[in-house]
Amino acid sequence: xxxxxxxxxxxxxxxxxxxxxxxxxxxxxxxxxxxxxxxxxxxxxxxxxxxxxxxxxxxxxxxxxxxxxxxxxxxxxxxxxxxxxxxxxxxxxxxxxxxxxxxxxxxxxxxxxxxxxxxxxxxxxxxxxxxxxxxxxxxxxxxxxxxxxxxxxxxxxxxxxxxxxxxxxxxxxxxxxxxxxxxxxxxxxxxxxxxxxxxxxxxxxxxxxxxxxxxxxxxxxxxxxxxxxxxxxxxxxxxxxxxxxxxxx
Ligand code: NAP
Numbered sequence: 001x002x003x004x005x006x007x008x009x010x011x012x013x014x015x016x017x018x019x020x021x022x023x024x025x026x027x028x029x030x031x032x033x034x035x036x037x038x039x040x041x042x043x044x045x046x047x048x049x050x051x052x053x054x055x056x057x058x059x060x061x062x063x064x065x066x067x068x069x070x071x072x073x074x075x076x077x078x079x080x081x082x083x084x085x086x087x088x089x090x091x092x093x094x095x096x097x098x099x100x101x102x103x104x105x106x107x108x109x110x111x112x113x114x115x116x117x118x119x120x121x122x123x124x125x126x127x128x129x130x131x132x133x134x135x136x137x138x139x140x141x142x143x144x145x146x147x148x149x150x151x152x153x154x155x156x157x158x159x160x161x162x163x164x165x166x167x168x169x170x171x172x173x174x175x176x177x178x179x180x181x182x183x184x185x186x187x188x189x190x191x192x193x194x195x196x197x198x199x200x201x202x203x204x205x206x207x208x209x210x211x212x213x214x215x216x217x218x219x220x221x222x223x224x225x226x227x228x229x230x231x232x233x234x235x236x237x238x239x240x241x242x243x244x245x246x247x248x249x
Contacts, residue, residue, distance in 0.1 A: 001030065002028065002029040002031075003029050003030065003230045003232075004031035004229070005029075006030070008032045008033075008084065008085040008086055009031040009085065009086065009087035009089065010036060010061075010078060010088050010089070011023040011033060011034070011089040012074075012089065012090055012092035012118075012122070013036060013091045013092025014033070014034075014037065014047055015037035015038075015041075015043040015046075015047060016040055016043050016191055017190030018139065018188055018190060018218045019139075020035075020043075020047050021217070021219050021222040022091060022218070022222045023035050024047065024050060024051060025219070025225070025226050026222075026229065027051040028054060029226055030056075031086075032057040032058065032082070033051065033056070033059075034060075034061050034078055034085075035047045035048050035051075035058050035061065036060075036062075036074065036092065037060060038062070038065060038092065041060070044060040044062065045060055048060050061081070065092055065118040066110060066113035066114035066117070070118055070122075071121035071122045071124065071125045072121075072125060074122060075129065079129075084129050084131050085134070086134045087136075087137075088123070088126055088130060088135070089137045089138075089139065089225060089229075090118075090123070090137070090162075091139040093114060093139065094115065094155075095111075095141075095192050096155070096192070096195075097153065097155040099153075100154075103154055107154070111154050112157075112161075115155070115158035115162065116161045116165075119165065123136065130178060132176045133176075133178065134173075134178045135178065135179055135229040135233070136166075136173070136178065137180075137182075137225050137228055137229060138162050138163075138180070138181070138182050139182075139183055139184075139185070139221070140162050140166075140182040140184040141156065141184055142186045142242065142244035142247050143155065144156055144159035144160045144163055145184070145240075146247070148209065148247075159184070162182060166181055166239075167240075170238030174237060179234065180237055181240075182239070182240045182241065183221060183224055183228065183241045183243055184243060184244060185216060185244065186210055186216060186243065186244030186245050186247040186248075187206045187210070187215050188215065189216070189217055189218075193215075203215065210244065210246050210247045211249050212245040216243070216245055220243060220245075221243050224241055
C-alpha cells in the first residue's frame with residue numbers, strides 16, 4: 001500500500017524527462033497513472049512498461065497539445081480508460097525560444113499554445129472530472145522569476161502566465177478541497193536541456209547557477225510533486241515551489 005493507493009493521476013508529457021520521473025514516482029506511491037505523450041509513443045509505452053515492471057499501474061494516452069480542440073481530445077481519450085481522477089500534473093511543455101529580435105510570431109504563438117493555452121483548457125474541461133480533495137500541479141520554471149536567460153523570454157513569459165493560473169485557480173477549487181500549486185524546476189537534465197548541457201562548458205556553466213553547484217535530475221522534481229499531491233501536502237495551495245537547487249538566490 002502506497003500513500004496514493006486508490007488514486008488516479010494524469011501526467012501530461014510523461015513519455016520523457018521530468019514528466020516520466022513524476023509518473024514513475026506517483027505510480028511507486030500507489031497511484032494509477034495516465035502517461036500522456038505527444039509524439040513519443042514508444043517512449044510512453046516504455047514508461048508504462050517500467051511502471052508495470054515495478055508492480056505499478058499505468059496506461060498511455062497520446063494526444064497532441066497546442067492545437068485546437070486538444071483538451072477535449074485528451075479528456076475523451078482519458079475517459080476511455082478511467083472514471084474521474086484525483087491528481088492532474090500539467091507538465092508537457094516546450095522551451096528553447098529565441099532572443100526577441102529573432103523570434104517569429106508563429107513561434108511565440110506555438111510556445112503559448114502548448115505551455116499556457118493547453119493547461120488552461122485541460123483544467124477547464126478537467127475540473128468536473130477531478131474529485132473533491134484532489135490535486136493540481138503545474139510545472140513552471142525558475143525562469144519565471146529571474147532574468148538570467150533573457151533569450152528565453154517568451155518561454156519565461158509562458159511560465160509566468162501558468163503561475164497566475166495556479167494562484168487564481170486555487171481560489172476557484174479551494175472550496176472543493178482541491179489544491180493547486182506551481183512547481184518550478186531549475187536546470188534539470190532532460191532532452192530539453194541537452195543542447196545546453198552538451199555544449200562546450202555548458203554543464204559547468206549550468207552547475208554554477210545553482211547554490212548546490214549541480215544540475216537537477218527529474219527525480220528531484222518528482223519528489224516535491226509527490227509531497228504536494230499526498231495527504232501531507234493538504235494545506236499547501238496557490239503556492240510557487242522553488243525546486244531550482246537555489247538558482248534564484
Ligand atoms: P522534455 O524532456 O522535452 O519532455 C517534454 C514532454 O512534453 C514530452 O513528454 C513531450 O511528449 C511532451 N510534449 C511537448 N510538447 C508537446 C505537445 N505539443 N503535445 C503533447 N506533448 C508534448 O521536457 P522536460 O525538460 O522534461 O520538461 C518538462 C516540463 O518541465 C516542461 O513544462 C518544461 O518547461 C519544464 N521545465 C523544464 C526544465 C528543465 O531544465 N528541463 C526546467 C524548468 C522547467 P512527446 O515527446 O511524446 O511529444
